[in-house]
Amino acid sequence: MPGAWGxxxxxxxxxxxxxxxxxxxxxxxxxxxxxxxxxxxQILTGIxxxxxxxxxxxxxxxxxRGLSPLPYLDADIETRARPSELPHPAxxxxxxxxxxxxxxxxxxxxxxTNIYTDGSKTDDGVGAAVVMRRLxxxxxxxxxxxxxxxxxxxxxxxxxxxxxxxxxKVASPKVNLCSDSxxxxxxxxxxxxxxxxxxxIRETLGxxxxxxxxxxxxxxAHVGHEGNERADQLAKEAAHDKKRKPDYDRCPVSKIxxxxxxxxxxxxxxEYGVGTTASTTRFFLxxxxxxxxxxxxxxxxxxxxxxxxxxxxFAAYLHRFKLKDDPTCICGEGDExxxxxxxxxxxxxxxxAELEMRLDINLTENSLSExxxxxxxxxxxxxxxxxxxxxxxxxxx
Numbered sequence: 001m002p003g004a005w006g007x008x009x010x011x012x013x014x015x016x017x018x019x020x021x022x023x024x025x026x027x028x029x030x031x032x033x034x035x036x037x038x039x040x041x042q043i044l045t046g047i048x049x050x051x052x053x054x055x056x057x058x059x060x061x062x063x064x065r066g067l068s069p070l071p072y073l074d075a076d077i078e079t080r081a082r083p084s085e086l087p088h089p090a091x092x093x094x095x096x097x098x099x100x101x102x103x104x105x106x107x108x109x110x111x112x113t114n115i116y117t118d119g120s121k122t123d124d125g126v127g128a129a130v131v132m133r134r135l136x137x138x139x140x141x142x143x144x145x146x147x148x149x150x151x152x153x154x155x156x157x158x159x160x161x162x163x164x165x166x167x168x169k170v171a172s173p174k175v176n177l178c179s180d181s182x183x184x185x186x187x188x189x190x191x192x193x194x195x196x197x198x199x200x201i202r203e204t205l206g207x208x209x210x211x212x213x214x215x216x217x218x219x220x221a222h223v224g225h226e227g228n229e230r231a232d233q234l235a236k237e238a239a240h241d242k243k244r245k246p247d248y249d250r251c252p253v254s255k256i257x258x259x260x261x262x263x264x265x266x267x268x269x270x271e272y273g274v275g276t277t278a279s280t281t282r283f284f285l286x287x288x289x290x291x292x293x294x295x296x297x298x299x300x301x302x303x304x305x306x307x308x309x310x311x312x313x314f315a316a317y318l319h320r321f322k323l324k325d326d327p328t329c330i331c332g333e334g335d336e337x338x339x340x341x342x343x344x345x346x347x348x349x350x351x352x353a354e355l356e357m358r359l360d361i362n363l364t365e366n367s368l369s370e371x372x373x374x375x376x377x378x379x380x381x382x383x384x385x386x387x388x389x390x391x392x393x394x395x396x397x
Contacts, residue, residue, distance in 0.1 A: 006058020009051045022050040031302040033311040035321075037277035040309045042268075043291045044281070044300060049271065052264040059260060060253075070251060071259065075147065078154070078250035080194035093206030097185045097216035100178055100225075106217075107136050107227075112174035115163045116219070118231035119155025119181065120239045126150045127238025128159035128248075131231045132166060138230070140166070143238040147249035155235070156181035157197045158248050160188070164204045167214060174213045180221035180228055188216070265289070280310030283339060283365055284372045294373055303389040304382060307338050313393035314338055324396065336396075339365050341388050348388055355384045 008014045019038055026041035027034060042049055048056075062068040063077060070077055100106070106114050112134070119128045126146040132139045142162055146155055160179055167175040179185055187193040188201055208214050219228050238244075269288045272278070285291035285308070298304070306312025315336035319327035329336035331347045341348060343365045356363050359377050361370075371377045 005054045006061075009054045015051045018050045018054070022047075030300045030305050032305045032309055036305075036309045036311045037275075037281075039272055039275045039278035040281040040311075043272065043278065043285055043288065044295060044305060044308060046292050046295050048261075048264055049268055052267055056260045056264050060256060063256060064253065070256065071263070073149065073251055073255075073259070075149070075249055075251040077256065078196065078252050081196050081199040085199065086194075087203065087206075091206075092191055093202055093209060095189045095191075095202065095205060095216065097189055097218055100217040100219035104217075106176050106178075107133070109174065109176075110135060111172060112176055113139070113167075113170045113172040114176045114178060114227060115166060116227035116231040117156070117159035117163045117177070117179045117181075118221075118228065118235045119152050119157075119159050120232065120235035121150075121152040121155060122236065122239050125239040125242065126152070126155050127235045127241070128155040128162070129231045129234030129238055130159055130163050130166065131227055131234065132170070133227050134172070136226075141230070141234055142166070143234050143241075144247045145238050145241055145244045147246040147251070149251055149255045150246075150248065151252050151254060153181070153183065154197075154248070154250070154252055156184040157187075157195065157201075159231075159235070160184060161197045161201055164201050164208075167208060167212070168204065172212075174215075175208075176215050176217060178217045178219045178227065180219050180232075182218050185216055185218050265292075278309075280338060281308055283368050284308050286369045290369070290373050294378065297375060297378065298382065301386075303386045303393075306393075307342070307385045307389050310338050312338070312389065313396045314341070315392075315396055316340075318396055330395065336392065338389070338392075339368075341392060342368070342385065348391075351384060351387060355380060 009018060023038045023041065026045050026047060027036055030041055030044045032041050032044070059068070059071060063070055064079065066079070106112065114133045116131045116133070117129070120126070125148050128144040128146060130142040132141070144158055144162060146158060156179065160177065163177050167177065187195065187198050191202060205214055219225060221228065221232070265288055272288055285294065311317055315324050315329060316327040318324035327335045329340055329345055331345050333346065334340050334344065343363055352363055358380050359371060361367060363371070371381045
């Protein structure tokens with residue numbers, strides 16, 4: 001149970017046991033030697049330290065159940081509806097939506113009210129809007145401001161929720177609800193979502209069906225339909241209105257997860273920066289953020305992992321474990337470490353000079369991180385690294 005493990009992992013003895021298990025799996029994932037440090041294999045695989053992952057899950061568990069306040073935000077979470085709040089399966093409304101097309105002639109139906117909805121999320125904020133029309137005439141518009149941390153899906157759903165409320169008040173026997181968010185309509189129709197907005201929308205639509213004909217339509221966005229374009233315009237205006245207090249400020253679970261992960265990465269950065277292990281790895285990947293960005297683009301294999309960890313077929317490493325009598329490089333100018341081979345060894349000076357000409361940069365221990373962080377230069381460096389590692393492995397068999 002996340003709550004129980006979240007407390008237990010704060011104890012060093014429990015944490016060490018978890019780390020031993022994680023280290024074995026991560027070493028196998030990145031094809032590292034068994035002596036490779038936990039910090040190194042975590043960075044190479046991009047997998048969060050297990051103690052931080054457990055604590056993250058424990059906080060989310062407590063927040064979702066209302067057992068602790070939201071971290072980093074002074075807001076209430078958008079909790080899922082409880083099973084007791086759902087209608088009996090026999091009473092569930094049977095809903096469906098159709099594709100809107102001009103041939104349907106919705107705008108010419110004298111006995112029908114058409115309600116268009118839209119949601120918008122920009123750098124300035126989040127907004128939603130509802131436009132009510134009949135016979136090409138605009139009857140009513142509603143702009144809704146959402147908190148900046150809300151998602152565009154929430155904006156679409158809030159707009160549909162408001163549209164359904166308006167549908168209960170119109171006198172027309174027919175109401176057509178049109179939205180350009182297919183995902184929102186899918187959630188409403190399927191009945192599988194436990195979003196409180198979806199549950200209330202389905203409940204209201206079910207009650208409306210007793211005395212009104214209510215139809216749902218998916219309308220393609222930005223095709224020039226006046227009602228949809230008007231709703232889109234008003235949603236953007238609501239999003240840009242910084243003076244207005246949010247009408248809806250329930251924080252989505254996805255936002256909490258992102259905040260928790262950001263904090264976990266910050267703590268991981270602190271642990272990685274002060275750690276006594278992974279010294280070779282830090283020459284290539286000095287920070288967690290740089291590692292997460294770079295390693296997404298790199299296909300790890302045993303040769304590259306040897307270089308990035310410093311644990312491989314190098315004389316200095318083999319000498320540590322009594323597998324080689326002398327740690328000295330064949331050039332005689334120092335111990336044969338991976339950093340020596342890549343940046344200083346005169347035996348590989350020609351390969352190094354060719355790489356420097358291609359990259360237009362001097363290859364040193366201090367420039368390794370700069371080159372490795374460049375999407376353009378990294379493939380050439382990786383190719384050079386693998387070539388040098390293969391030569392070292394062949395010499396030290």
